[in-house]
Amino acid sequence: MSVLDLITILFTGAGTVFFIAGTAGLLRFPDTHSRLHALTKADHLGLGLIAVGLAVQVASPLLALKLLLVWGLAVLAAATTSQLIARVALPPHLERQKENAGQ
Amino acid sequence: MTEMPVSSAQLFGLCGAALIGIGLYGFIAHRHLLRRLVGFNVIGSGVFLLFGSTGYRRVELGADPVPQALVITGVVVAVSATALLVALIIRLAQLTGSARLPEESPGGGR
């Protein structure tokens, strides 16, 4: 088993640990905001580690760049949707406060 | 190398058959039209999986591209049908206030 294979196993293993932690948080945390907090760990860090772990296996640097682009787009989308969900899930009096502060 | 009881292609074909059954149940048993639409889509993708799995039988010859092309065509046609059905369901709800066919609503048929 070469060094590259070892790196892949290490990184994808670590990424999987983050995904398990995020899923446990989704199932066990009491309300929307804490669940979002757990999920962002899975999406950003977990996916990034898995992407790096796979990127060392591909033949050309262009393909590795594509994998990292996948991670970048997933981070962008996940961050935006977490913000939107968090805002929608605010209790009404906090939402009004945020509106007045922002406007 | 022991002979596997069922090959990968047959496994996915059986999965497709099971999906057709599940989708059919959802299509018949629910009265809310959007849930029937979900069942309709599950039937569709089950049929596609079954069809696509027939292209994987002789793995050493590579995957057969003809079922794959036909399944792609099928997915696009299914989404067109789904879009038309969604527009029809919303129009029905705008006109009658409920997302069920008139003959299946609690008030009885006409």
Added chain:
Amino acid sequence: MMPLAFDLFLCGLVLAVAVAAVSGRELFGSIVFFIVYGLLMALAWVRLEAVDVALTEAAIGAGLTGLLLVGASARLRRLQAPEEETGSRKARAATAIACLSIAGLIGAAVLLLDPRAPGLAPMVDCSLAESGVGNPVTAVLLNFRAYDTLLESTVLLVALLGVWSLSDERSWGGHGGLRQYARPGGVLATFGRTLPAIGLIIGVYLVWAGSKQPGGAFQGGTVLAAVWLLMAVAGVADAPRVSNRLLRLGLVAGPALFLAIGMAGAMAGDFLRLPPEHAGNLILLIEAGLTVSVAVTLALLVVGPPQRDLPHGEPS
């Protein structure tokens, strides 16, 4: 042994999520499970070495269909169409038994299929060199069975006409009914400005790469449609009026170009015959037209029938 174990696990997961999608108690929950089901099906397609189909299933089957269903459930909730009560227990049991037997019969038919049948792969491999592309699925879609693809693009157009015909007499020619929730400086608006450039490159790349690797006009067109829808929802661009001439030109460009090339082939011999020395360029041309039409048609299918021209961003 290992691949079969993974396939078994994947099939079990797909079936469990399908059952959840079909029999969940809440409508929104079952739609979310349906989207997850679509993504797992994309994994199953990769296992069947059908990467083009996996791309299509993820983009159209899970993404676009899920978007349609979520939008529909939101509109139905606003129209206050009530949720249902389920039917009698006996009726449901009878239905379940009937569906189980149908699934069993089809499963038995699957097991009776000849496992040594070669299929059409050898035939496609023989003629791949003359088809003008390197990806066998694209060759089948746009050369060997181009007639199917021509009719498929027409089906998309007919579905859009059906959706448009459901509008009010008075609102004919107006904007589609897409709600715009975005605050001008907010997160969604920023996202709607950042993503379109990347999405445009990815969509065009998917179409162009489809001649040698998995990809193609339908996958790329769906990405472009999604980019346009995002811009509309984020308030960055407007869903155009249905009577816009440029819009209608974009809608028919794909099928019309395809038909024109087919007729040119008819005058030279057979309908839709692509001569091997020009096949590569002709296929690229057809794909360009198809991508534009598919993107515009899919986006308009999601937007829905034209509604009355209300003040900006306030449809029913």
